[in-house]
Amino acid sequence: MADTAAEQRVRAHPAIRLSGISKSFGAVRANRDIDLTVRKSSIHGIVGENGAGKSTLMSILYGFYQADSGTIEVDGKQVSIPHSQAAIDLGIGMVHQHFMLVHNFTVLENIMLGAEGAALLSGGMARARAELKRIEKDYQLEVDPDALTEDLPVGLQQRVEILKALYRGADILILDEPTGVLTPTEADHLFRILQRLREEGKTVILITHKLREIMAVTDTVSVMRQGQIVDTEPTAQTSVEAIAEKMVGRRVLLRVDKKPPRPGPVKLSVRDLTVVDSRKVPMVKNVSLDVRAGEIVGIAGVAGNGQSHLIETIAGIRRPTQGTVEMNGKTLDYDRLDPASLREEGMAHVPEDRHRMGLVLAFEENENAILGYHNSAAFGNGPFLSISAMREHARERIEQYDIRPPDCRLKTANFSGGNQQKIVLAREMERDPDVLLIGQPTRGVDVGAIEFIHRRIVEMRDAGKAILLVSVELDEIRALSDRILVMFDGKIVGERGAEATEGELGLLMAGVTDAESDRPAAPDLSMIDTTPGQAPAETQIPGERP
Numbered sequence: 001m002a003d004t005a006a007e008q009r010v011r012a013h014p015a016i017r018l019s020g021i022s023k024s025f026g027a028v029r030a031n032r033d034i035d036l037t038v039r040k041s042s043i044h045g046i047v048g049e050n051g052a053g054k055s056t057l058m059s060i061l062y063g064f065y066q067a068d069s070g071t072i073e074v075d076g077k078q079v080s081i082p083h084s085q086a087a088i089d090l091g092i093g094m095v096h097q098h099f100m101l102v103h104n105f106t107v108l109e110n111i112m113l114g115a116e117g118a119a120l121l122s123g124g125m126a127r128a129r130a131e132l133k134r135i136e137k138d139y140q141l142e143v144d145p146d147a148l149t150e151d152l153p154v155g156l157q158q159r160v161e162i163l164k165a166l167y168r169g170a171d172i173l174i175l176d177e178p179t180g181v182l183t184p185t186e187a188d189h190l191f192r193i194l195q196r197l198r199e200e201g202k203t204v205i206l207i208t209h210k211l212r213e214i215m216a217v218t219d220t221v222s223v224m225r226q227g228q229i230v231d232t233e234p235t236a237q238t239s240v241e242a243i244a245e246k247m248v249g250r251r252v253l254l255r256v257d258k259k260p261p262r263p264g265p266v267k268l269s270v271r272d273l274t275v276v277d278s279r280k281v282p283m284v285k286n287v288s289l290d291v292r293a294g295e296i297v298g299i300a301g302v303a304g305n306g307q308s309h310l311i312e313t314i315a316g317i318r319r320p321t322q323g324t325v326e327m328n329g330k331t332l333d334y335d336r337l338d339p340a341s342l343r344e345e346g347m348a349h350v351p352e353d354r355h356r357m358g359l360v361l362a363f364e365e366n367e368n369a370i371l372g373y374h375n376s377a378a379f380g381n382g383p384f385l386s387i388s389a390m391r392e393h394a395r396e397r398i399e400q401y402d403i404r405p406p407d408c409r410l411k412t413a414n415f416s417g418g419n420q421q422k423i424v425l426a427r428e429m430e431r432d433p434d435v436l437l438i439g440q441p442t443r444g445v446d447v448g449a450i451e452f453i454h455r456r457i458v459e460m461r462d463a464g465k466a467i468l469l470v471s472v473e474l475d476e477i478r479a480l481s482d483r484i485l486v487m488f489d490g491k492i493v494g495e496r497g498a499e500a501t502e503g504e505l506g507l508l509m510a511g512v513t514d515a516e517s518d519r520p521a522a523p524d525l526s527m528i529d530t531t532p533g534q535a536p537a538e539t540q541i542p543g544e545r546p
């Protein structure tokens with residue numbers, strides 16, 4: 001059969017060829033002499049430990065940063081990409097981890113934003129709407145163009161970001177950690193969209209820490225380590241274990257190794273807790289739970305079902321409208337206690353949203369490393385803080401938690417996402433609290449660090465701490481928890497032991513409670529099929545048009 005024009009194009013030039021790309025930030029060599037070729041019409045995964053330089057490399061390709069040296073070819077032609085508009089003009093689109101949509105704009109308005117000039121020249125809103133319809137149809141990416149963006153679930157907001165890039169003519173799409181905020185079902189959808197884009201001749205570059213995603217959806221995988229590409233292989237010829245080992249330079253234990261729990265007395269007791277959000281909508285409804293010393297209680301649930309409000313209320317960040325919380329047998333008076341005094345009482349909290357609550361990004365690492373604990377005598381020097389004590393303390397944590405770069409004077413904003421997470425974890429876990437509340441402990445964290453963080457959490461349990469864990473990663477909940485509570489619509493809808501299956505928990509997460517579960521077999525919510533080349537099962541996400 002004669003080659004189609006598309007097939008000939010695929011063979012003619014790679015979509016992207018980077019040669020000898022280097023980029024330093026002061027002493028940090030974020031990218032070192034990188035050569036990378038991305039084939040057209042392929043899905044190319046990039047993995048690497050935290051701080052390996054993935055985001056920097058993609059930022060160079062998208063014109064956010066300029067490389068110190070090296071060349072970029074797009075479709076066989078050498079180019080310079082001094083700003084993002086140049087990248088867009090070259091057909092490169094980027095879907096960011098934190099969406100850049102205007103919340104009170106409609107889908108159509110968001111998609112046209114920044115491209116209004118072109119739209120007006122070519123016939124205004126009606127033309128834009130028709131063009132959007134065509135793109136939606138071609139790529140099976142339906143979204144209601146008149147829906148307000150803020151009313152859409154995150155999965156659909158991400159879809160709007162993808163549509164926006166395609167509307168601007170993107171042939172090459174970069175996605176940076178796209179599934180961090182998605183439910184398993186939404187992630188499945190995204191992967192089907194990516195496969196569809198590839199079929200239509202688009203090229204996708206996917207940065208992710210989730211190796212199962214790499215195995216399920218990519219054609220080729222490149223591994224980065226300490227600023228370099230250490231390996232590029234067809235995905236079908238490698239394995240999760242091999243990739244993990246190349247990423248961190250040693251074998252990684254991908255399963256949590258833990259002894260049976262030895263629960264002691266109840267340390268944290270929540271009774272009939274109700275919490276409303278800023279619009280007075282109840283987010284947590286009459287929740288009661290206990291956590292004992294020496295056990296990990298995991299709360300599973302699709303994001304937005306009240307688990308974040310629950311943990312933030314226990315931590316003193318939000319006020320309950322009803323109910324009580326006892327710690328060590330003492331009722332906590334939230335009218336009087338703030339997060340700082342709760343810390344003194346023996347509660348530590350690793351917040352989900354490290355940018356909003358865990359860190360002051362403009363502070364140096366050593367300052368963030370004691371944030372909230374800065375009144376401790378250990379850091380005092382009369383009425384002042386002892387700079388040398390702070391730095392010494394920070395250096396120890398940096399070594400213990402392998403925070404990179406090992407520079408306690410670096411501004412926290414300049415650490416990679418995963419290393420910022422390690423700064424918060426190190427701070428909260430080392431306090432030797434009685435009760436530890438942890439939200440999404442390994443979001444954006446590489447496999448080597450996940451292994452370390454999971455081990456630390458289990459060690460704290462074995463040392464008799466009471467741990468309440470919230471995570472949207474079912475794998476994580478199942479691997480760590482001694483008991484699993486499932487939250488749906490603000491309520492605890494079921495409790496299971498550590499042996500609960502993914503399907504069983506998935507049903508509860510979808511709101512099918514024990515009383516109703518005379519239903520047939522549970523759907524398999526395993527995030528993705530790990531057999532390369534096989535499409536994930538058909539699923540529907542809330543708010544999506546049939």
Ligand SMILES: Nc1ncnc2c1ncn2[C@@H]1O[C@H](COP(=O)(O)OP(=O)(O)OP(=O)(O)O)[C@@H](O)[C@H]1O
Nearest residue numbers: 025030050051052053054055056414415416417418
């Ligand atoms: N603007 C900046 N100023 C100083 N250092 C920076 C800056 N941006 C990145 N770095 C440093 O460059 C290195 C690479 O960071 P980058 O964000 O590219 O890593 P990454 O592989 O994307 O990590 P993660 O998986 O944690 O997101 C890190 O050591 C980081 O601290």
